[in-house]
Amino acid sequence: MCSAALSSQPTATTGIVRVVLDVPLDRQFDYLNPGLDIRLGNRVVVPFAGRQLIAIVMALPEESEVPANKLKAVLQVFDDVPFDDTTLKLLRFCADYYHYPFGQTVLASLPLRLRQIKPAVSRKMWMYALAQVVPEGLAGKRQLVLARLLALLQQHSECSEAQLGDVSSSWRKTIQPLLDSGLVSRREVVAIRPSLAASDHEPTLNDEQAHAVKAILDKAGRFQPWLLFGVTGSGKTEVYIRLLQAVLAEPQSQALIMVPEINLTPQLEGRFRSRLSQFSLVTLHSHLSESERLQHWQAAQSGEARIVIGTRLSVFTPMPHLKLMILDEEHDSSYKQQDGMRYHARDVALVRAKQCGIPVVLGSATPSLESWYNALGQAAGPAASQKNPSYRLLTLKNRAAAQAQLPRIFCVDTTHSPPEAGLTPQLKQALTLRLQRGEQSLLFINRRGYAPVLHCSACQWLADCRRCSAKVVLHLRQRLLRCHHCGDEQPVPLQCPSCGNADLRPVGQATQRVEETLQQLFPQARVARVDRDTIQGKDALTELLSAVHAGKVDILIGTQMLAKGHDFANLTLVGVLDTDSALHSPDYRASERLFAQLMQVAGRAGRGDKPGEVLIQTAFPQHALFAALQQQNYAEFANSLLQERITLQFPPAAYIAVMKAEAADYALVEQFLTDLTQSAREFVAQHADAFAEKPMIYDPVRPGIARLNRMERGYVMLQCGQRGALQQLLQAAVAWARQHPMQAKIRWVVDVDALEY
Incomplete structure (x- = not known):
């Protein structure tokens, strides 16, 4: 077992209670126990600075350094023990390593409802079944909803709330008399919804995939980091599924799969639910309601959820029988928290895996230089590392589908072929050809809004944010200037505030403007835009991706939300509109990020049985980055970057x-x-x-x-x-x-x- 429960520790009804609080003070606080049944790890309510706060009991000492007459009393105790010993050990490490108050580290890892004083109640979920034979004529001619509910219950041994909800929105009111009479029974379940029907299709592993699965399973049961380096479309997800099938065959065992962004969760969840339908699965990410998040967290903590898929915060989720950790797209910067405690979920996952003595798999088509450095060891060069590699490297060089080939990548020189409204003639021609063939295209531009700059041609005024030293982005449809750093919004001025000129013009391209251009150039095309402005509803992205798979979209316009993890069989063209700004960034990591981003988005093309093509618009087609990209040789590019970092003593060499x-x-x-x-x-x-x-x-x-x-x-x-x-x-x-x-x-x-x- 990975963890030991604190609930087995002693309890006390008198004496001192030492707790941690969600306050920016790196210390623990003593309180008096007024006679409550308190045990180590309990959540309690205590008074602090005129407020009442949730605290976690860390110790039950016999005495305190603070005089008893100055100690306040615990006000309330909850029965639950949120953390086990192993999770607290991990949180203590993070607080020390990232130099953040331990109390804030502990409390921030809890679902919001466990940080509130009111009782933490998650929404109950039920499965319904017929308890008796249905009498004839129970549903009258006008009771259509009742008749359909009874028919559904007769067809299945049990029905979920989701299944009954498909019958009618009034199903709860209709079924209540049946529950009261005992005709229908129900039982509470933890799973959010039933898994999809088991898929009969199980692809045959190629030699590279089979070797990766065998190598990892041969060393299961002990700590070992694995870097699964596979080109886009090489079948890394299939390797994950086979590993889970083997690891979860052991009773009660659990696995944690982490993804960098929420938009990758629905597709991965769907694959796992259909292929691993025998195992209960929950997700943990910010698009869940607080009730759902609590329920999923408790399912993981209790061990009932066998598979957990989550974003970076899920790395702290208590899982008593954790046997395997997988980080998909391990290179992604979204794994790094940028406020509060600035932890990196990949690094924390490695520490957790080591504490639990289990394998951890880091998957990517473009590994981070840190992971590449650790996987190569001395192979990176005499100056790189004087130690053996701490990671084991597994490589998938070919696409998993026999008919799928890596796309051809071309650079379009914008100095010779200037773009009009953001699109070069070559890209327009390529889009036209795909529309004629009935194939799909993706245009990638990592800027949302209409235009990144609003400009006055008379006095050269540029629209600035009122709160930041940054330019505001024009959102034309909303008639707003919006800062993407602080969120400040202001109306579009009718004239230049500097000189009074009424001729204010948008400069540059962003997703809204590209969408407008495509609708004018290809009025017959079905165009869909995917960015943070359009994907706001809980199921908005899932519905849009379903439309793409169903062939209801001809051209996709997207930001980095579409750059990785998605598999569109009929998508054969990827156009990249703007990359040059990253080539001149003062950030030494800019070229690493740009290469990874372009390699990932290029990998969306040609994943089915049709060849793919990638067109990159740039004024610098001879740049070494594009040469490596066209050869799709990450290893050569990464090794050259690594030597630069070693020479300059920048991470990962320092x-x-x-x-x-x-x-x-x-x-x-x-x-x-x-x-x-x-x-x-x-x-x-x-x-x-x-x-x-x-x-x-x-x-x-x-x-x-x-x-x-x-x-x-x-x-x-x-x-x-x-x-x-x-x-x-x-x-x-x-x-x-x-x-x-x-x-x-x-x-x-x-x-x-x-x-x-």
Whole structure:
């Protein structure tokens, strides 16, 4: 078993109760037990600073350092014990490694309803069945709903709420008299809905897939990270399914599958429900209602849910019989939390797998350089690593479907073929050809809205955000200028606020404008746009993807929501409209991200029995990145990047952390960061003998967006070739920051292993 329950620990009805709270203080708090039956791990309600808060019991000491007459009493205790020992150990590691208060770490990992004082009640789900023979004539001629419900119940041994709901929206009112009379019975279930009918189709594994499955299962039952490096369409999901079939054959065993974004969950869930219908499955992501999230979390915690599919927060879900962890698209930056505790779910998953002694599979067509570095070890070069690789590398070089081939990739030189309304003549011709053939196309542009800039041609004014040092995006249909960083909205001005010119023009392309252009060029085409503005409803993305699979869409326009994980058999063309801005980014990770993004979106083409083609519009077709992309040679590209990182001593060859600060006045930020830099350098000088390698402490700088939501920002970067030395420096820096006299005037955070500044 992966975990031990805290519920087996001692209970107390008197004495001291030591708890953690969701407050920004890195300490535990003592309270008196007024006679309640309290055990370790219980949720309790305690008074704190004039409020009542949920707390988690960490210890039941015999005495407190605080005098008894100054201790307040626990107000209420709940019966549940949310965490087991292993989960708390993982949370403690994260609080220490990411330098975040332990109480906030613990409470933030709970579903919202377990952080509220009122009793946590999840919506009950029921299965219905006939308990007696249905008397003839029970349903009269005018009782059509009752007749249909009875017919459905007679056809099936049990019916779910979803099945009964398909009959009529008034089914609950109709079935209640049958429950009262005992004609129909019901039982409570945990699963959110029944799995799909088992699929009879089980693809034959090719040699590469079979080798990957065998290699992982041969070392099941112990900690081992596996990097499953497979080209797009190589059948990584089928490998996951076969692993789950084998691992879950053991009674009570559980598996956690993580995806970077919500939009990947429905498709993966559908595949697993149809192929693994014998195992109960739940999902954990932000599109669930709070009632659903609590129910799914409790199903995982109790062990009733055998498979859990979730986004990054699911890495902290208690699962008492966890035997396998899988991270799909492990390279994706969405696994990194960018507020609160800045954890990376991939790294936390590795720690959890090691604590539980189980294998963890990291799958990607474009692995992160960190994972690539760990998988190659000494193979990356003499300067890369003087150790054996800590990951085992498994490679899928070919697409799983015998008839499917990797798409051909071409660069369209926009200096010779200028685009009109965002589309070059070559791309228009390719779209026309697909429409004539009855095939589908995808246009990728990672900008939502109508245009990224609103411009005055007379005085060169550009529309700025009122709260941020960023440009606002024009959303023409809503007649709004919207900041995609802080969410501020303002109406589109009728004239230039600087010179009064009424001729204001949108500059650049975004998804709404491309959609408008396509509707004008191809009025007969069925065009669908997929971005955060159109996919807002709970089932909106699932319904749209179903329409694509049913052939009801000819041209898709999408952002990164469509770049990975989706399999459209009739999609043969991918057009990439704008990539050049990423080539000149000051972020050293920009080329890695761009290559991964383009490789992923290119992989959407030609996944069926028809050849695929990718057209990339760029003014720099000779760039080395595009040369590697056309060859679809990730390994060569990654190795060249890795050598650059090793030379510059950037991650993964070294470790970095960023201390960020913000305030209404930048002078306060600058003073705080200057003092921090001086203190950190003094600490390193005073403890020089303790550092095997001296950390680098850079001067304070401002990020690309210097002002965000009216707060002025700055940061200091710390860098070191040894993780332990960097952690030692961070511990001293955080202790210093917590005692700084400006503590009340600024907000500061630590971002360990930062991905963006």
